Amino acid sequence: MKPQILIVEDDPQIRRFLRATLEAEGYRFHEALTAAEGIAQAAARHPDLVLLDLGLPDGSGMDVIREIRGWSQMPIVVVSARGQERDKIEALDRGADDYVAKPFSVGELLARMRAAMRRALPQAGVSAGENFRFGEIEVDLQGRVVRIAGNDVHLTPNEYRLLQVLIQHAGKVVTQRQLLNEVWGPQHTEQAQYLRVYVAQLRRKLERDPARPKHLQTEPGVGYRLIVD
Amino acid sequence: MKPQILIVEDDPQIRRFLRATLEAEGYRFHEALTAAEGIAQAAARHPDLVLLDLGLPDGSGMDVIREIRGWSQMPIVVVSARGQERDKIEALDRGADDYVAKPFSVGELLARMRAAMRRALPQAGVSAGENFRFGEIEVDLQGRVVRIAGNDVHLTPNEYRLLQVLIQHAGKVVTQRQLLNEVWGPQHTEQAQYLRVYVAQLRRKLERDPARPKHLQTEPGVGYRLIVD
């Protein structure tokens, strides 16, 4: 199940931008335009993370933090145009998990969101967790379990690490050297044969038709790429 | 008891600055000048938070994050001169809790440290509860008593300690290093043999069929996991 984000933001332009960003990442999300609605939706939907703008019209975003913290430890990442130190300190001390000032980089925002959600997982034993899905394949990154159409698939340590690295760069090409370095260490960046063997093994275990891979594709002369729909 | 901070930083000037800052806040702290020493001290002292500089002389600070995350969830706040986006993303994805780029404001750094430590607190909440149950096994965390189907089972100190750590992370994988660090201390994180012996003993005492464990499962190449129904 993909993480569900609640966006609390009144500026239509920023909202559109966040919407596009989260959509591209595959997150599910809902939007609230006011502080009151933000609190209500946070209570109703139990999102995996709240993206909160501090400059809301009907009251300070600080109230949203205080209100939510009264009954939940859900991750709250503040996104604000105001970069003043005292705003940051107040928001963080009231219980926000992170504070990203505009203008911010998309990659950093997403990384900070991932970090906040990762931390929240252990204590909330109920929540499904940060699973990664592509096609009928589901990877439970916390539990280290891979399921294909619901059935558990056993991966060896190296196979799993290889898949992990590919997931980290999902959609993008990962060079052979990079894969070898991450999985086998810097001493083995020349052993491209390892990759051929293990990519084949992964395909046999994950792909419906290993000879015509749908997800784990070869980039000849460069590396491999994990296709996510 | 005041929080204890571990500073991992080679630059004497920044170290002096951090020292003065933390002292003024009333934090206790220790210092490590290299990555290796930082890892060792993190294991030995169990600080409440690690302040980590990424630009260390004897290897990347990234290794420190990866190493510590192998056996502990302690808060790690990166303090770095490098403010590049990819550094931030990499550090956060490897398990850092926050990333503060120099030049930073003192107040913000302290607020982010407080936020990171506040989040870490609830983790200790498991042992405070009442009895822990899984299957026909019941663990009285107060009385340090284990019963299986009503009958008392005697566990040695190390056996109980090992079970305790697994219960604290029930359902999740606990790495070998983490278990070794929690039960035998930071000096013995390489003695995986201890684990094999004691896991076998625990299984013989707790599992109905020790050869096919239902609760105390092995995660090959990683660690062990306590399955709770």
Next chain:
DNA sequence: CCCTTTCTTAACGCGGCTTTCACACGCGTT
């Protein structure tokens, strides 16, 4: 001080994982 319990260390078998090799295939070049 002796006896019991617990911890540490070593040895060994087993199974599975990793590594390595051999070879087939597609493709572009000679």
Next chain:
DNA sequence: AACGCGTGTGAAAGCCGCGTTAAGAAAGGG
């Protein structure tokens, strides 16, 4: 056509991690 190159595949061999047992050392209690 033949060759080189990068890639995919199957299988064999060796290694390594894990589980198990046992014996000696250390610790603790009478």
